[in-house]
Every structure is written in structure tokens, then in C-alpha cells.
Amino acid sequence: MSERKPYGSNFGKQTWWNGKLIPTEDATIHVTAHSLHYGLGAFEGIRAYKLQDGSVGIYRCYDHMTRFNQSLHIAGLPIRYSVEELVTACRDTARASGMGACYLRPIAFLDAGPLGVAFNAETHPFTVAIVAADWGKYLGHTAAEQGAKIKISSFSRHHPNVAMTKAKLTGNYINSVFAKVEAKKLGFDEALLLDTEGFVAEGSGENIFVVKRGKVITPSVETVLEGITRDTVVNILSDMGVPLTERRMTRDELYVADEIFFCGTAAEITPISEIDNRKIGVGKPGSISTDIQKRYFDIVSDNNKKYSHWITRL
Ligand SMILES: Cc1ncc(COP(=O)(O)O)c(C=O)c1O
Structure with a gap:
């Protein structure tokens, strides 16, 4: 063999x-x-x-x-x-x-x-x-440090009655593969998918958070995978005292956001610098995204004892 x-x-x-x-x-x-x-x-x-x-x-x-x-x-x-x-x-x-x-x-x-x-x-x-x-920075070091360039996909995220989005099922990922390959071929780092009604859903393998005037918004979980990293970010935001709202968002709301970042086990916390060739904020990772990224790496490496119970030592 x-x-x-x-x-x-x-x-x-x-x-x-x-x-x-x-x-x-x-x-x-x-x-x-x-x-x-x-x-x-x-x-x-x-x-x-x-x-x-x-x-x-x-x-x-x-x-x-x-x-x-x-x-x-x-x-x-x-x-x-x-x-x-x-x-x-x-x-x-x-x-x-x-x-x-x-x-x-x-x-x-x-x-x-x-x-x-x-x-x-x-x-x-x-x-x-x-x-x-062995899996390094999922969207690359440049994206992790300077922000990812992403594209709204021509593919929609699954309707919940087409594929069940609470389950991480292999076949569900055909949709992610199509979106990711399309985005990469067009020179972007990652795809962002809208739901079948045209509202922001998630990346091909990440949840998304948006910062506007010091407050944070994320899509609710109806059409997206309920990410474990998303839950970590919810905890971090609460530690930071930053208000979080779960609601629908449109693509143009993203274009005028102050900061946006992706989160996921593979992508960890990856700031987004551009969507559809439009700069997000000043086109560089913002202070809230950078703070969350630092806090995330502190938690996963057991530098924040509040969350030690999330770590299973080998
Ligand atoms: C479609 C999709 N959304 C979100 C996520 C983030 O989930 P988690 O943070 O549990 O890795 C993933 C990765 O598993 C994913 O594939």
C-alpha cells in the first residue's frame, strides 16, 4: 500500500x-x-x-x-x-x-x-x-498581518432547507470549494458568501464580524455554521466590553464598515482589508481586530488562564 x-x-x-x-x-x-x-x-x-x-x-x-x-x-x-x-x-x-x-x-x-x-x-x-x-496560516501570513482581500461570491450560501447548516457535512463543502476557487482564480484571498436572500452569511470556511463606530455586528446563525471560533470571539468581545449585535447585513454595509475580520479554526482571526476592491476603513487591520487577534492567540496558547479549561493537553 x-x-x-x-x-x-x-x-x-x-x-x-x-x-x-x-x-x-x-x-x-x-x-x-x-x-x-x-x-x-x-x-x-x-x-x-x-x-x-x-x-x-x-x-x-x-x-x-x-x-x-x-x-x-x-x-x-x-x-x-x-x-x-x-x-x-x-x-x-x-x-x-x-x-x-x-x-x-x-x-x-x-x-x-x-x-x-x-x-x-x-x-x-x-x-x-x-x-x-501540518497547517500554517490558512489565508497566508500577509493576510493575517496586513488583511485579506476578499470577493463577494457569485455563489450563494446554502438555503437551510437545501443543506443543513448546523452540521459540518462533507457534501456541504462543494459550495465552499466553488466559491473559494472562483475567488482565488480572480486574485482574491477568500470568498464571502451571501445567503439566498442576499444578506451576508460567511466565508467559505470562516464566520465574519464587522466593526462600525466601536460596535460589532455579526450575522445570526440561521444560514451559517455556528463556529467555535465565533463563540471565542463572542467571549473576547464581552471581556473587552465591546457591544455585539447579531443581525442581517447587506454587502454595501460592509463596504462602509470601519473594520471587518474573518474567524475560524483554520483562518484564526484574519482582518479583512478589502472587499470587491473597495478598501475597508483605512485598508489596514483596525485596532479592534488587532486586539481580538492578540487576545485569541493568548487564549489558544494558554496565556489567558480564564480559558485554560478550553485546552486539552497532549
Ligand atoms: C463554512 C464555515 N463557517 C465557519 C467556520 C468556522 O468554524 P470554526 O470556528 O468552528 O472552525 C468554518 C470552519 O470550520 C466553516 O467551514
């Missing part, structure tokens, strides 16, 4: 596969896997950070694995492991990767079996796996 070496990225040497660690080259799926054909699988993206004392800790692992099992529940897929077992599995995978700080990708999918669209959740082979990867 060693000719099946994964292409492109640096992955952990071992992958957690249905309860056991196996060589990552052997963590492959069958051509008849139902999820490969129809996109019904659940996944998570989690980061493990180097902490201030030199050890490594997984950030909000319990919350990610809770959402993972909720995604399976929403999709009608089997829940084979408790949150506690999944957290232990993430820890084992991160440790076995030998990478120190890393990105963890838990995924659950319907494996080899009949090719029909309908599946039997009780009998269909089902795999839960966790792979570790």
Missing part, C-alpha cells in the same frame, strides 16, 4: 482509524464508499497549539467533537464513539503524529457498500478516522 502516499501536505505518520492507529499510507477508502459518491460524511477541523509552557494543547477539542457527533445526528449517521472517546482519539493522533502543534481532521463516512443512494445506518460499513496535518 506504500505507493498510496498522500500527495502534497505533510501529514502525521499515523492515522486513527476506527479505534486504532495505522500508517497514514494505509488510511484509504474503497471506490464504492457511499460518502465518496454522495457526499454524506461529517468532519471537523481542530488545531493543537504550542502552549506558553512549551507543551502542546488541543484547542476546544470537546466542543469540536460535540459538534462532530451533532453533525452525525443531524445527518442520520451512526454515532459510534462518545465525545470523551473522540477527544482521547484526537489526543492519541496528535501525540502519534510527532508534529507538536498540528491541525487535526476527524472525519466519519459511509464506507464500501451498495451503490444506491439510500443507506442502512445499522448495517452499512462506517468509518471514523482522524488524521493530523
Whole structure:
């Protein structure tokens, strides 16, 4: 099986596969896997950070694995492991990767079996796996430091009755891939998607926050993924005493905002300097975004003891 070496990225040497660690080259799926054909699988993206004392800790692992099992529940897929077992599995995978700080990708999918669209959740082979990867700044160092240039996508975010947005399901991400590839081909760092009614929803893999006259606004969660980083930002804003409103926003409201930033496990806190070639504020990361970014990195590296309970040490 060693000719099946994964292409492109640096992955952990071992992958957690249905309860056991196996060589990552052997963590492959069958051509008849139902999820490969129809996109019904659940996944998570989690980061493990180097902490201030030199050890490594997984950030909000319990919350990610809770959402993972909720995604399976929403999709009608089997829940084979408790949150506690999944957290232990993430820890084992991160440790076995030998990478120190890393990105963890838990995924659950319907494996080899009949090719029909309908599946039997009780009998269909089902795999839960966790792979570790090396993942730097998702939108690049320049975007993280000087702000990302983004484009309102020609693709709309899912209508909640087309794809269920509370679940992080593999097939939902076709929409993100289309939007992201379109934005990158046009020279932008990331896409921002509007909902089917034309209001601001989220990035292809991030939630969005907008600052106007010292107050912060974010779209409510109806049509977007309820991000765990979004929740961290809500806590940070409360610590800062900055008022937050959840409401609908139009694209032109963004053009005249003082500051805007994306947040997500992969993107962390990434300020936005331009949308559709229009400068946001002065076209550089503003003071509120920069403060939130600093506070975020303090929390994930255990420099803010108020949030130590969010960190699972390896
Ligand atoms: C579409 C989408 N929105 C928002 C987020 C942010 O979620 P989180 O902060 O839990 O990573 C992600 C990333 O998982 C995402 O894919």
C-alpha cells in the first residue's frame, strides 16, 4: 500500500482509524464508499497549539467533537464513539503524529457498500478516522498581518432547507470549494458568501464580524455554521466590553464598515482589508481586530488562564 502516499501536505505518520492507529499510507477508502459518491460524511477541523509552557494543547477539542457527533445526528449517521472517546482519539493522533502543534481532521463516512443512494445506518460499513496535518496560516501570513482581500461570491450560501447548516457535512463543502476557487482564480484571498436572500452569511470556511463606530455586528446563525471560533470571539468581545449585535447585513454595509475580520479554526482571526476592491476603513487591520487577534492567540496558547479549561493537553 506504500505507493498510496498522500500527495502534497505533510501529514502525521499515523492515522486513527476506527479505534486504532495505522500508517497514514494505509488510511484509504474503497471506490464504492457511499460518502465518496454522495457526499454524506461529517468532519471537523481542530488545531493543537504550542502552549506558553512549551507543551502542546488541543484547542476546544470537546466542543469540536460535540459538534462532530451533532453533525452525525443531524445527518442520520451512526454515532459510534462518545465525545470523551473522540477527544482521547484526537489526543492519541496528535501525540502519534510527532508534529507538536498540528491541525487535526476527524472525519466519519459511509464506507464500501451498495451503490444506491439510500443507506442502512445499522448495517452499512462506517468509518471514523482522524488524521493530523501540518497547517500554517490558512489565508497566508500577509493576510493575517496586513488583511485579506476578499470577493463577494457569485455563489450563494446554502438555503437551510437545501443543506443543513448546523452540521459540518462533507457534501456541504462543494459550495465552499466553488466559491473559494472562483475567488482565488480572480486574485482574491477568500470568498464571502451571501445567503439566498442576499444578506451576508460567511466565508467559505470562516464566520465574519464587522466593526462600525466601536460596535460589532455579526450575522445570526440561521444560514451559517455556528463556529467555535465565533463563540471565542463572542467571549473576547464581552471581556473587552465591546457591544455585539447579531443581525442581517447587506454587502454595501460592509463596504462602509470601519473594520471587518474573518474567524475560524483554520483562518484564526484574519482582518479583512478589502472587499470587491473597495478598501475597508483605512485598508489596514483596525485596532479592534488587532486586539481580538492578540487576545485569541493568548487564549489558544494558554496565556489567558480564564480559558485554560478550553485546552486539552497532549
Ligand atoms: C463554512 C464555515 N463557517 C465557519 C467556520 C468556522 O468554524 P470554526 O470556528 O468552528 O472552525 C468554518 C470552519 O470550520 C466553516 O467551514
